[in-house]
Amino acid sequence: MTDATGTRTAEPPGLDLAALRAHLESALPGTTCGELTGSVIAGGKSNLTYDVSDGSRHWVVRRPPLGHVLATAHDMSREHRVMTALHGSQVPVPRTYLLCESPDVIGAPFYVMERVEGTTFRWRSQLEPLGAGRIEAISRRLVSTLASLHTVDPTGVGLGDFGRPDGYLERQVRRWGRQLDASRSRDLAGVDELRRLLESTVPPSGEAALVHGDFRLDNTLVNDQDNIVALLDWEMATLGDPLADLALMLAYDRLARHPEGDGIADASTAAGYLGASEVVDLYAGLSGRDVSRIGFHLGLAFFKLAVILEGIHFRFISGRTVGDGFNRAGALVEPALAAGLESLKE
Incomplete structure (x- = not known):
């Protein structure tokens, strides 16, 4: 994605990359081949989106905004479900890899999806x-x-x-x-x-x-x-x-x-x-x-x-x-x- 902004870091706000990597390796063994870095993808006004990489591959991670109270207002399983259902249809959506509904890994539910190369045109x-x-x-x-x-x-x-x-x-x-x-x-x-x-x-x-x-x-x-x-x-x-x-x-x-x-x-x-x-x-x-x-x-x-x-x-x-x-x-x-x-x- 070309609208990612900010410096890549081992600890972007709201995303514990070490905990994320451990969870990925447990749920999908062999997914990563090194320490993760990440950056916040700018543009969203609600759920947070991150570009995460191990140096050779990239993924996108979505989680609710920091400090949100109502889980129903930022339902990660809902987003994950609809994109998973639409993958392979005539509607272009990223491939989804993993949904974690527990807040115990990074502090909030999240899901991981494919990073699609393209540009977001806003202006x-x-x-x-x-x-x-x-x-x-x-x-x-x-x-x-x-x-x-x-x-x-x-x-x-x-x-x-x-x-x-x-x-x-x-x-x-x-x-x-x-x-x-x-x-x-x-x-x-x-x-x-x-x-x-x-x-x-x-x-x-x-x-x-x-x-x-x-x-x-x-x-x-x-x-x-x-x-x-x-x-x-x-x-x-x-x-x-x-x-x-x-x-x-x-x-x-x-x-x-x-x-x-x-x-x-x-x-x-x-x-x-x-x-x-x-x-x-x-x-x-x-x-x-x-x-x-x-x-x-x-x-x-x-x-x-x-x-x-x-x-x-x-x-x-x-x-x-x-x-x-x-x-x-x-x-x-x-x-x-x-x-x-x-x-x-x-």
């Missing part, structure tokens, strides 16, 4: 040097990957019990409404109207599919031939309405184009990248799914993002955030709400 400045033609090809392949994911038969790959697709949209509206109530600290134009409209216009769900939950270009790896070679970060995956993935990807793109959206990944704004209507049309053609109710799904996606951003803002003003950029989250909440209302009324 327009990374994509633009490729030129419009290659950028268009990458964006088309991203949509194709999404359509491929949504054509996987969950039961056929052993994921028939991976979620509760019945009532998925209603539960999403309730869930994000409760999240809003938990972090609401100020008056927000449009928030109550958007919530009421979502609650009163929930459409019937489409045929259930495996939903990634955070599908976007910067959760993939792209190789030198501009192919999507891995879809990553499955912590939000479940069974549900597949248009949720499509809508969230489009919502991220729209917020990245807003004047206050400089903290949102903006690779999708590069010249050559498919526009929103082109993405929807291509997805519909490849998946065969009815996208006529995409407006509701966009409204829900913007509501979800608004609630997440408001939660970040609430933690920032409460002095409970560390790092840069959190001060800007609050400015995007009302634009997200306005975009959600516009989507529902179109």
